[in-house]
Amino acid sequence: MSDRLKSTNSVSNEEVIQDLTKNLEFSLRPDDDDGLNSSDHVESCASGDSSKASPSVDISFKDEDDEVKNEQSDKDDSDTDSIDELSLKDAEVDLTDDQKSERRSIAETLKTMGNLAFKNEEYERSIEKYTEALKICPLQFNEQRAVLYCNRSAAKLKLERYKHAIKDCTKAVELDDKYVKAYYRRAQCYEITEKLDESLEDYKQMLLIDPSHKEAQSAMVRLPPLIAERNDKLKSEMLDKLKDLGNMILKPFGLSTQNFQMEQDPETKGYKINFKQ
Known part of the structure; x- marks a missing residue:
């Protein structure tokens, strides 16, 4: 965290998150695409994760892939929200445990925002937020990443993108x-x-x-x-x-x-x- 925020007694959630994310850069290349709960709901937290987040905080990452909305059906094999874990692994090499914890908290905030969008039937936005969370959540947190993939699959199922929903579920069960x-x-x-x-x-x-x-x-x-x-x-x-x-x-x-x-x-x-x- 910057010296400016450390020396400030009262800062907003948005200022904290902006400070943590201002230097994050991701160059994620999309993978080739191969590949509901009866109550139609998404999970709010991963097992053992007590992080809390405000749904009023808005976070966006300047990545070209993030700006392209996936408005295509399963008739098209494109998958604009694939996660390049090799790039994530490279980006995490020099991170400290505290920095990984900070990123995990940011991912939890993004997930909360995705859950809220899902409840409001804003499925495209919920997919965007879950994807952003997956791009920042450290790879070591398997359970939290599994929940993000599973939640994202719920939104894709609602949009009848069954092939991509299957792919997300498969990733979730690989993690858990x-x-x-x-x-x-x-x-x-x-x-x-x-x-x-x-x-x-x-x-x-x-x-x-x-x-x-x-x-x-x-x-x-x-x-x-x-x-x-x-x-x-x-x-x-x-x-x-x-x-x-x-x-x-x-x-x-x-x-x-x-x-x-x-x-x-x-x-x-x-x-x-x-x-x-």
Whole structure:
């Protein structure tokens, strides 16, 4: 903290944060993009974090990527809010423990602002604030960063950016592999995008962590029949296409697939083909 603030008895939150952030520089390059809670809410704090912040404080970082709003749907693979952790790691090399603690507090303030924007249904702004928090929160604070990613995924889910929401949830569970809410949001996104097998796997993981989770229990009953129905439909479509191909090949010979009958051996479960004129 600067000597000016140390020698001042009364300063505002905004003055403190501006003083802490005035020399921070980030050159974050976006990564290539690959990749709700039932109450639709975001988490206000990470486990073990008692930091408090005023939602009236506004913080902005002058980064070109931050000024570009992600107004695109999942039809576009661009992801303007990717976090370059290599650059963050380089920026943290010479930081003292006190400086890392200060950055953590700033990230908590930004998260509070993101939560407020989410509650006000300002989802774009909430994404911006969570992203700013991720760009300043030291990498060593895994639980706090996991919450930031999970909260950001909630806003993306609201905006129907399911692919990017899945990516954020995946990052959250990489940081905290017991994070049930992140698995749940990802499972929801997978189900919405008809990735039913992946959704079922996330619900199974949730039950390993919390066997009493009602939504996961319900999904274990709901999804298997849907997966079986989908697989039967795909199988039927595939056989129809093979039949059309067979008819096209056999037509010059005056034959069709109707001339061939498949019979299953009840013992071996194998198939044999019988020809009939």
